Amino acid sequence: MNKRKIVIGNWKMNPVTKKEAQKLYNSLLKGDTNTKKTEVVACPPFVYFSYFKSSKRINLGAQDVFWNESGAFTGEVSPTMLEDLGVKYIILGHSERRALGESNADVNKKLKASLVAGLVPILCVGESERNENHEYLNLVKNQIEECLTGVAKSSLAKIVIAYEPVWAIGKNAVRSATAEEHREMSIFIKKVLSDKFGALNIKDTRIIYGGSAHPENIDEFITIGGADGFLVGRDSLDPKKFLEIIKLCEISKN
Numbered sequence: 001m002n003k004r005k006i007v008i009g010n011w012k013m014n015p016v017t018k019k020e021a022q023k024l025y026n027s028l029l030k031g032d033t034n035t036k037k038t039e040v041v042a043c044p045p046f047v048y049f050s051y052f053k054s055s056k057r058i059n060l061g062a063q064d065v066f067w068n069e070s071g072a073f074t075g076e077v078s079p080t081m082l083e084d085l086g087v088k089y090i091i092l093g094h095s096e097r098r099a100l101g102e103s104n105a106d107v108n109k110k111l112k113a114s115l116v117a118g119l120v121p122i123l124c125v126g127e128s129e130r131n132e133n134h135e136y137l138n139l140v141k142n143q144i145e146e147c148l149t150g151v152a153k154s155s156l157a158k159i160v161i162a163y164e165p166v167w168a169i170g171k172n173a174v175r176s177a178t179a180e181e182h183r184e185m186s187i188f189i190k191k192v193l194s195d196k197f198g199a200l201n202i203k204d205t206r207i208i209y210g211g212s213a214h215p216e217n218i219d220e221f222i223t224i225g226g227a228d229g230f231l232v233g234r235d236s237l238d239p240k241k242f243l244e245i246i247k248l249c250e251i252s253k254n
């Protein structure tokens with residue numbers, strides 16, 4: 001059976017006012033796109049959570065979290081605090097956070113604390129560049145192994161892995177990955193996961209694509225690339241495009 005697709009909107013540090021954030025969230029709520037076969041997640045900045053509620057149609061996700069439950073950690077927010085506000089998903093290890101110094105060991109601590117609080121981790125992995133030696137495969141393997149150290153086999157069905165090649169992200173992206181490149185990486189990630197956790201424990205783990213995902217390339221990522229969903233940056237701020245991405249996942253036969 002096909003896994004339920006998942007489409008996650010990473011709003012990053014946008015929009016700048018509460019009013020605009022509410023407008024964006026409302027257009028997603030009101031859109032006439034079906035979400036029967038697709039889980040939809042919106043990840044606004046922390047400050048907007050109290051204005052939104054997770055619903056059957058849209059789930060709330062956060063873009064980062066700290067690993068401790070409470071205490072003297074100025075500026076940090078804990079998984080339990082997020083869960084208490086109705087947050088269900090958590091993006092971890094995004095390349096923009098790694099660029100600020102986040103290590104695989106940090107991501108690992110955040111991921112384990114998030115699981116304890118009942119959040120669904122969306123673990124981002126991906127290389128900054130590719131060369132002929134295929135070094136990028138080792139880098140992704142290392143990210144997965146270190147970020148998932150000490151995680152119970154039984155948690156794997158819940159975790160979403162987002163393959164996001166850094167060179168494909170954002171407005172300065174060279175290009176998106178190709179569907180074939182995603183397919184190759186998705187197979188590789190499954191191999192790394194099954195070596196670590198056993199094939200049976202990873203059969204429900206979703207491997208999704210992120211990095212210049214747009215309505216124009218969604219279908220090929222699903223049909224050729226075998227993507228179980230998408231982590232969407234820029235197009236998540238445009239309700240028309242984001243709803244179109246959801247619709248393409250809904251109507252896909254794969």
Ligand code: PGA
Nearest residue numbers: 169170211212232233234
């Ligand atoms: P993009 O961002 O869709 O704007 O390339 C993706 C991401 O950073 O998750």
